[in-house]
Amino acid sequence: MTFLQETPSGVGDPLPVHVVLQAEADGRVSRPAAEAGDAGFPGKAGPPLVLDAALFETTSHGFVPTIAPDGRRPGDVFRRRAPRSPAPRVGLLLVEIGLDEKASARALTGSAALTLVVSPYAPRAGSWNRSARWAGHETLLELPTRPSRFPLDERGPLALEPDGASALDRILARGIGYLGVCLEAGSFEAAPGSFGPIAAALARRGLALVELDADALEPVARRHGLTYLGGVQPIDRDPSPTAIDESLEALRSRAVANGSAVGYGRPFEITLDRIAQWSARLASQGVSLVGIGELLEEPRETIGGVR
Numbered sequence: 001m002t003f004l005q006e007t008p009s010g011v012g013d014p015l016p017v018h019v020v021l022q023a024e025a026d027g028r029v030s031r032p033a034a035e036a037g038d039a040g041f042p043g044k045a046g047p048p049l050v051l052d053a054a055l056f057e058t059t060s061h062g063f064v065p066t067i068a069p070d071g072r073r074p075g076d077v078f079r080r081r082a083p084r085s086p087a088p089r090v091g092l093l094l095v096e097i098g099l100d101e102k103a104s105a106r107a108l109t110g111s112a113a114l115t116l117v118v119s120p121y122a123p124r125a126g127s128w129n130r131s132a133r134w135a136g137h138e139t140l141l142e143l144p145t146r147p148s149r150f151p152l153d154e155r156g157p158l159a160l161e162p163d164g165a166s167a168l169d170r171i172l173a174r175g176i177g178y179l180g181v182c183l184e185a186g187s188f189e190a191a192p193g194s195f196g197p198i199a200a201a202l203a204r205r206g207l208a209l210v211e212l213d214a215d216a217l218e219p220v221a222r223r224h225g226l227t228y229l230g231g232v233q234p235i236d237r238d239p240s241p242t243a244i245d246e247s248l249e250a251l252r253s254r255a256v257a258n259g260s261a262v263g264y265g266r267p268f269e270i271t272l273d274r275i276a277q278w279s280a281r282l283a284s285q286g287v288s289l290v291g292i293g294e295l296l297e298e299p300r301e302t303i304g305g306v307r
Helices: 101-108 125-134 165-172 192-204 218-223 241-258 269-285
Strands: 056-059 062-065 089-097 115-118 139-142 180-184 208-212 227-234 260-265 288-290
Touching (some): 062 165, 089 241, 101 125, 101 269, 115 125, 125 139, 192 218, 241 260, 241 269, 269 288
Parallel strands (some): 089 288, 180 208, 227 260
């Protein structure tokens, strides 16, 4: 077996992740015995993550995803393994995982079909990826971008600018075992072509791209062969029970009409409560809640969020 021991996170904290050469050809995650001291929030401890070392490249920032020598891509290998449902399908993302430990820990206990988007600013971001995968969730890594209203709006020192492809690995090393990245276009929305070098770099690493709120980056993503899903709309822009319920029902209706639909929310207590109640009824309504990986290859016109 090949062991890749502790790697720097790129933003300060060490990232205690054990990556072991995986024997299964289909990329399944093995479940080794839990380590001693697995207490507290999932992001703080837990079992080691067992992944195929061929899917990682060692950089000065730590491990970053890469396409394996045999052509396997992280965006394919790290998708949640579940029988494909013939029913209309809904995908739900939970963003900002790891920033609020209590809320994030609760999100990990929700339906395994929820896809969790880990913030690169989260303390122990890689450990949240590890724990989410251990709980059966697919994960994405948030890719911060410079906001369109910069400097009135700010997304921190990791925010990518139009010439920021060289800084990409610093962000990608903040997580482990994710199938792609998730972003808001920000300043790239006004000049999508400037995202080209970043799209090309993500495609070379075999990752997928999910764009929130808009689909401005779809042409440049497609041009560079980057697996893409965009136009994903929020379910909790108005974080009230009635508004969230209406957004979730609109999402279900869109899935019934088009075959599939995708939305996103934050791990607010009210959002998690409404999702739990709503998702419990989905099967009886003939709709399946699925990981985002099932929907990434769908034609663009059949995918969408809450409009």
